[in-house]
Amino acid sequence: MGYAAFLERMGEVNDLLNAKSILNWDARVMMPPGGAETRAKQLATLSVLARDHLVADRTRHLLDEAEAETQGLPPESIERVMCAQVREAIDYHLRIPADLQQRRAELGSIGQDVWAKARAASDFAAFAPILEETVALNREMAEHIGYDAHPYDALMHRFEPGETVATLKPLFQSLRDGLLPLLRRIAEAPPPRIDFLQRPFPKEAQLAFGLKMAAKLGYDLSRGRLDTTVHPFEVSFTRQDVRITTRINENWMPMSLFGCLHEAGHALYEQYADPAFTRTPLATDLIGLYAVNGVSFGAHESQSRLFENHVGRSRAFWEANFGEARAAFPGLLDDIDAEIFWRGVNRVSPGFIRVEADELTYDFHIMLRVDIESALIDGSLRVSELPEAWNAKIREYLGLEVPNDRLGVLQDVHWSSGQIGTFCNYTIGNVMAGQLYGTAVREPSVAAGLAVADYAPLLGWMTGHVHRHGRRHSRDELLVQATGRRLDPAPYVAHLQNKYSEIYGV
């Protein structure tokens, strides 16, 4: 009885957070411009009420009862895992003073405006005071959250529980060692053709083809929908309603296509979670206050990267699906074959902008940000030194001279909303994707399916090893169960080395 009432209470928290997600989706996809100001207030109210509902006396009383009722069960039982996660989340939120939360929310609401103007004017000095305050608030936040070795660890906890500056260091070193020499050799080699990807691909046909390929991977449209937005994303309102968005460039077809596959990868994680977890803590990020089935931001990114890059940019995918691409765009690809297409969509092109980066250079954009963020937080880097530090890393990694701060340190929205600690997720997602994919394809049925555009065996493997479990296990528990190892960059580095050696003949 106590446990059931506790679960229903947590269902309400999940409902509130899903409501918030729906309001966010609507704001980004459907809302007329006039609605922005009052929508922000509605979102703020839902955030506060969800948090208050979670930490309320009533919830804690029900949690006490649920813990008492389930104490005879093994610690790894679903019931006890749920109780433990809720207990941890309540403790987490109660450690952060209300006024600090409030100050951070206020900073976030003014920061985005300041940042947008500073970016437009490429004027770092105009944004620096906001960033100073963001860093100060996050350091304060870190002290309240608590950490063993480095304050940045406390900030990453919300997005990637268990990840630390100490664990990231060797990971990043492996990536640099494995990828920088490859990148140098590629820079000297002749690039594959991409001209045919710049042909005038009609908007509607691009959307239809992207959605068709997403559905082929397993994205279930009876529980989803595709729309267009400026900044594509995936969001779920329980596993029963998981939506994706993409953006379209009529003269650069890979944007919408791989956008669809990327967001579909995220969506699969949500759609194939265990239905029994719906509305429970195992479908709710109670630390980040976000209704999501995926266990960490990195784990979530592993699925988007896996379906976008390991599947969607593989030679096998285009050998099996190029005919469909031709049929989807009559006349536009008649002189191209699967091999040329595959090479084209894998072109490496070092650039300034993270969100436009290719598969091989992407992690360098991430490592630079994580290193800078952690140095800002531990005080070894000052905000005033940031542009120079940024530009030096871009020079070191990509051999480019950043011409202005708009294309450099001012490009990302994250800091303007008061957020520090989330960038590592992208690279962890890449590494996890390589590790999971490398293990999955050793399964004969998975490998056989990939050759004939049957993705059900791969989806089945991912569902069984990842999606189904929702937030029950930690990211590393998942990895050990699925691949026998904790996070390990070797398969990911090998994947990149193999693919790009072949494409660039290096």
Place this chain on the structure above:
Amino acid sequence: MGYAAFLERMGEVNDLLNAKSILNWDARVMMPPGGAETRAKQLATLSVLARDHLVADRTRHLLDEAEAETQGLPPESIERVMCAQVREAIDYHLRIPADLQQRRAELGSIGQDVWAKARAASDFAAFAPILEETVALNREMAEHIGYDAHPYDALMHRFEPGETVATLKPLFQSLRDGLLPLLRRIAEAPPPRIDFLQRPFPKEAQLAFGLKMAAKLGYDLSRGRLDTTVHPFEVSFTRQDVRITTRINENWMPMSLFGCLHEAGHALYEQYADPAFTRTPLATDLIGLYAVNGVSFGAHESQSRLFENHVGRSRAFWEANFGEARAAFPGLLDDIDAEIFWRGVNRVSPGFIRVEADELTYDFHIMLRVDIESALIDGSLRVSELPEAWNAKIREYLGLEVPNDRLGVLQDVHWSSGQIGTFCNYTIGNVMAGQLYGTAVREPSVAAGLAVADYAPLLGWMTGHVHRHGRRHSRDELLVQATGRRLDPAPYVAHLQNKYSEIYGV
């Protein structure tokens, strides 16, 4: 300080109710089918939390403080009106026992399924037990809410505060006296042409034309949007985001066009409320728990009917806008002129279905329902006698024999969701529309505008006398201030008599 904190608290209630409206809009316009079950739970949670937030100790404490702080102000001051409305709403909700609310919610959730099946099979007996329970629950509800003369008065209060069985009786009599003889004469007269309205009007062109006309009336698209749905509606998420929907029949153009004008009329009420009332109790129906600026359902309907019928179906409207209709549908209206068009869209055609009824017969569908509902509630009519009573009224009013219950007593969704007491709003809206329009057109600038398709003066008049005030005044206070009289059917009856005498030559 107390008052400001009280207002912010009420802003949160408004936010929650607007969030609920957004989830409802999404469910009806955007949601994939798989999302229905969890969406229902999210909506239920928001309903319960909004109500709990309103009646919470904390709100009552803030209300006490706000009342103390504002007691020196005049009773009609905005501050005191807000306090009084919140006090009344809290008292209202606290009078209704939680278990009764719960039973009604549960009945509503199973009732719709049972009704949908019973209607499809035209099987009243299958729905009768649900209706018995709906009547019993509503009688119980009425006792808790309280009333002076008739239990039905208590149920109408939520939708049309102040309206009673006693006040409706003479109103209905006036409508019957004024309209039944007209209807009889029209039945003998030759009808206007409607064949040209059944031509194949392309879907996209219909939508574009409907939206263009709605915008011409004043519907502001920077704070709104139009979508298509099976059952059209208007909904607002504060005055800054007010959305309408319509449905399209490619061979019956009036459906989408007048649907757009109707919902735009509702939307104008919301979009032109005083911005200072945003997120306050004056923009929140705290009894019905619905975020809306309009002061009663009937007052809201007055604006939809006014812009649909008094404006949109007037000869002046088509004399001024027929050229636009021709241009919107190339080749489809070349042989038609404004006069034929105007007559066609005003054709009277008595039928079985309320939502398809024309302007002249609509009120008979309403009077029959209100009379039946109040008789069910006071026990003078039994559920088992309902089909016969229904069919007798249709015979009396419209001269039609109801062939089956699907076309009769089973046609409306309202009872299946546990709702009794809302039908009077439609006729009150019609009557109010006649009264407000009749006064507004005496203003020379309003009349001059109507002749040249400039609706700004009319919108200005309605905004000044109705929209701007939000929920500050009661419906009858509004009417007295705007027209010098309380609800009065004479202008409405005169409008119908004049228009239809002319069209039918009777």
